[in-house]
Each structure stands twice: as structure tokens, then as C-alpha cells.
Amino acid sequence: MKLEEYRDIIPNFEAFLEAMQKPQPYWIRVNTLKISEEKLISRLRAKGFRFDKFEGMNAYRIVSMPVKHPGATIEHSMGYYYVQDLASMIPAYVLNPRPGDKVLDMAAAPGSKTTLMAQLMENRGTIVANDTRPNRLRALGSNIERLGITNTVLTKGDARTKKFVIYFDKILLDAPCSGEGVFRKNPKDKMPGLREHLYLSNLQKALLKNAWRHLKERGTLVYSTCTFNPLENEEVVSYAVDKLNMEILKVEFDVPHCKGVARWRDREYEHVHEYVMRIYPHLLDTGGMFIALLKK
Amino acid sequence: MPYSKNNVYRDYFVRRFGIPVDIMDNYEFYESTSGVWAFSGAKDIDLSKLDAEVVGIRALRVSKALKPTTAFLRVVGHYATKNVVQLNSEQALEALNGIDIEGVCGSLHGYVIIRTEHDVLGCGVCREGTLISQIPKKYRPDKTWL
Numbered sequence: 029m030k031l032e033e034y035r036d037i038i039p040n041f042e043a044f045l046e047a048m049q050k051p052q053p054y055w056i057r058v059n060t061l062k063i064s065e066e067k068l069i070s071r072l073r074a075k076g077f078r079f080d081k082f083e084g085m086n087a088y089r090i091v092s093m094p095v096k097h098p099g100a101t102i103e104h105s106m107g108y109y110y111v112q113d114l115a116s117m118i119p120a121y122v123l124n125p126r127p128g129d130k131v132l133d134m135a136a137a138p139g140s141k142t143t144l145m146a147q148l149m150e151n152r153g154t155i156v157a158n159d160t161r162p163n164r165l166r167a168l169g170s171n172i173e174r175l176g177i178t179n180t181v182l183t184k185g186d187a188r189t190k191k192f193v194i195y196f197d198k199i200l201l202d203a204p205c206s207g208e209g210v211f212r213k214n215p216k217d218k219m220p221g222l223r224e225h226l227y228l229s230n231l232q233k234a235l236l237k238n239a240w241r242h243l244k245e246r247g248t249l250v251y252s253t254c255t256f257n258p259l260e261n262e263e264v265v266s267y268a269v270d271k272l273n274m275e276i277l278k279v280e281f282d283v284p285h286c287k288g289v290a291r292w293r294d295r296e297y298e299h300v301h302e303y304v305m306r307i308y309p310h311l312l313d314t315g316g317m318f319i320a321l322l323k324k
Numbered sequence: 325m326p327y328s329k330n331n332v333y334r335d336y337f338v339r340r341f342g343i344p345v346d347i348m349d350n351y352e353f354y355e356s357t358s359g360v361w362a363f364s365g366a367k368d369i370d371l372s373k374l375d376a377e378v379v380g381i382r383a384l385r386v387s388k389a390l391k392p393t394t395a396f397l398r399v400v401g402h403y404a405t406k407n408v409v410q411l412n413s414e415q416a417l418e419a420l421n422g423i424d425i426e427g428v429c430g431s432l433h434g435y436v437i438i439r440t441e442h443d444v445l446g447c448g449v450c451r452e453g454t455l456i457s458q459i460p461k462k463y464r465p466d467k468t469w470l
């Protein structure tokens with residue numbers, strides 16, 4: 029199996045493999061722009077949902093539910109909550125957008141992180157949320173509308189070359205990637221090969237370069253993917269440090285995680301691996317996530 | 325899509341629904357061919373240069389009259405003090421399902437905000453005492469939902 033190639037870089041590999049075979053639980057986040065956590069959770073409990081709250085965070089794992097899909101409720105249609113894996117929430121928290129910030133979300137659709145950032149910004153400040161694919165942009169638009177998000181501008185363009193006109197305080201590059209970390213959710217997807225990793229790695233570097241161009245001096249950038257391959261993770265972050273002269277900051281967030289990969293094949297990432305965060309499915313029963321924090 | 329700023333639409337929500345001015349001041353309004361959009365983001369961004377596809381969320385559709393959208397009423401509707409129709413939970417389900425409801429409009433006429441004790445459901449219109457739900461089909465609950 030293809031994941032075998034990660035045996036040496038993923039700690040507790042057998043537990044990892046086991047978690048990858050199991051279906052992924054659902055998590056939700058309460059849209060506090062519309063309703064308080066207490067109110068929504070007690071309404072859903074009254075309908076028969078059971079939750080485990082992740083302490084200290086607006087994140088609830090669904091233990092059991094009376095419907096087939098976690099979005100099959102009136103509360104969901106009212107925009108009171110969003111179904112989002114816990115691991116996918118973390119990049120937004122690490123970027124930590126504040127109410128007055130100007131934020132660019134370069135590859136934003138369908139908006140899991142855009143909508144969380146709008147929530148952290150209390151619908152103030154500005155988010156420019158971009159994507160290339162029209163159908164995914166439509167999904168982003170309908171999520172924004174459902175959740176009542178009013179501080180966001182949607183743009184369509186290739187974020188490698190697009191001119192976003194303004195400079196941003198903070199940028200999220202949640203990059204297109206091979207998605208190995210979400211295979212639990214979509215087990216029918218095909219495992220990517222080396223060529224795909226290399227192609228994506230170059231795409232990600234080009235996206236990062238344009239992100240860097242649009243970042244204010246001393247602005248911060250979160251680079252994240254939902255994949256395990258170092259070519260799409262540490263390799264891209266090394267490029268930012270070595271070629272774009274960005275400063276790498278340590279990702280501080282209180283969740284079980286592993287540090288980055290120091291060496292992969294003939295590549296060496298000693299200068300970045302201590303700073304980045306890797307979240308694996310067997311740590312918290314989530315999808316996989318890679319997160320790095322960079323500064324211009 | 326070209327968007328141009330026109331804040332006269334702010335007054336519509338103040339006059340029609342009694343939403344406080346300081347709430348409405350959070351938004352700037354932009355006209356485009358597809359309606360009027362409410363945006364609470366920074367006022368100093370030149371959206372025309374940014375080539376925006378969508379700005380904030382649609383607040384009004386413009387035809388003969390202005391028609392508020394369910395999506396935007398769900399954002400500001402709980403501040404409304406007039407032209408509000410209050411439903412019980414049974415009636416609320418009917419309104420969500422697009423069923424007309426008699427005897428709830430009183431003397432109201434024209435566009436109203438449909439609310440329950442806890443929720444803003446969206447836009448309706450009162451005509452001769454009957455509430456006609458304007459809540460878009462995409463927000464209709466499926467039979468299997470709870």
C-alpha cells in the first residue's frame with residue numbers, strides 16, 4: 029500500500045494505518061455569528077444528537093445522531109452550524125485573524141476556513157476569498173450566504189498570477205494538494221503518485237510566491253495542506269524560507285500533534301521541521317493536516 | 325461583475341423594519357445587475373479594481389419594488405421592530421415549506437419578516453391578511469430532516 033512509504037516519518041505508524049481504515053467521525057462548529065454555542069447544542073441535543081466537546085474550542089464531535097447526514101436539520105439550513113473536521117479548523121486559529129484585519133484566503137472554496145475566519149473576525153475587517161473553479165466558488169457563495177457572512181468578497185482567478193490589488197495583514201494559503209489526509213472521508217479516491225506530488229509541489233510554491241507578493245511587511249501567512257507527502261509540505265515551506273526569505277514561526281496550538289519531517293529521500297528540512305505542525309488521523313480521530321506559520 | 329456603492333438602501337431597512345440606524349451603519353450597499361449587496365468589510369477597498377464576483381451577501385432584489393432577501397433578513401431581522409409576523413413552531417414549518425398562512429398578518433401589508441420566538445425565518449409578504457412565504461426553495465426542509 030502506498031502509505032507504507034511514510035512508515036519512517038509517521039510516529040506510531042500501525043495506529044496511523046488503523047485509523048486510516050476507519051470511517052472519520054463528523055465534527056461541527058457553531059456559527060456564533062448567529063447563535064450561541066449553548067443554545068445550538070441544547071437544541072440539537074433535544075433532537076437526539078450526542079456530542080463530545082473538544083475542550084477550549086468551538087468544536088463538537090458527533091457521537092451519535094438521529095439523521096443520516098449531520099447537515100440534515102433546520103438548524104443547519106438556518107446557518108447555525110457548519111460541519112467541519114477539527115483538524116481543518118486549526119489553520120484558521122493559527123492565522124488568528126482579528127476584527128480589523130485584511131485577510132486573503134487564496135484557495136478558499138468551499139469556505140470551511142473562510143467562514144471560520146469571518147467568525148473570528150466578528151464579520152468585521154475584510155476577507156478576500158478566491159478560487160479558480162466556478163462550481164466550487166458557487167458552493168463558497170452559498171455557504172457564505174447560509175452562514176450570514178457579510179465581510180467577504182469573492183474573486184475568481186488563478187492565485188498564482190492574480191493581482192489582488194491590496195496588501196494583506198494575513199494570508200491563508202490552504203493549498204490544493206493530493207489530499208492523502210482526507211482519504212478516510214473519501215476512501216474511493218486514488219492514491220497520488222510521485223509525479224502528482226511533484227506537480228503539486230511546484231503549484232504550491234508558485235501560489236506561495238504570489239501570496240508573499242501580496243503580504244504587508246511583517247504580515248503573517250499560514251500555509252496548510254491536508255496531505256502527508258513532504259514534497260507538498262516541508263519542501264514548500266523550505267522554499268519560502270530559502271528563496272523568499274520569509275521567517276518561519278513556531279505553530280503554537282494546544283492539540284495533540286507531531287513536528288515536521290526533518291529528512292525525506294534526498295531532501296533535508298532540518299531548518300523548518302521543528303516549527304511546523306502535523307496532525308495525523310490517529311492522534312485525535314480527525315483527518316490529516318499540515319500547518320506552517322510564516323512571516324514576511 | 326461591476327459593483328457600485330449606493331447607501332440609500334440602508335434607509336429601506338430602517339424605515340420598513342425599524343432596524344436601528346447604528347446596526348445598519350455596519351453595512352455598505354452595492355448595486356449590481358443582480359441586486360443590492362450588503363457588505364460589512366473595510367470601507368477603503370476599491371472593489372471595482374478587485375474585480376469582485378460577489379460582495380458580502382445579497383440584501384435586496386430590485387424589480388418594481390425592493391424585495392428583501394431571506395439571507396440578509398436572517399442577519400439583521402432580529403433587530404426589527406415593525407412589519408414582523410410572529411409564528412408558532414407549527415406555522416413556522418409551514419412557512420419554511422412555502423405554505424400560505426391565513427390570519428397571521430393582522431393589518432400588515434407588503435414585505436414582512438417572518439420570525440418565531442427564537443429564529444428569524446426570512447422574508448414573507450402579507451396580502452389581504454394572508455402570509456405568503458418568500459423563503460427560497462433551497463431553504464425548504466427535506467422530509468427526512470429534523
Ligand SMILES: C[S@@+](CC[C@H](N)C(=O)[O-])C[C@H]1O[C@@H](n2cnc3c(N)ncnc32)[C@H](O)[C@@H]1O
Nearest residue numbers: 135136137138139140141159160186187202204
Ligand atoms: C484544499 S482546497 C481548499 C479548501 C478550503 N480552504 C476550505 O477550507 O474549505 C484547495 C482549493 O484550491 C483551488 N485551486 C486549485 N488551483 C488553484 C489556483 N491556481 N488558484 C486558486 N485556487 C486554486 C481548488 O479549486 C480548491 O477549491
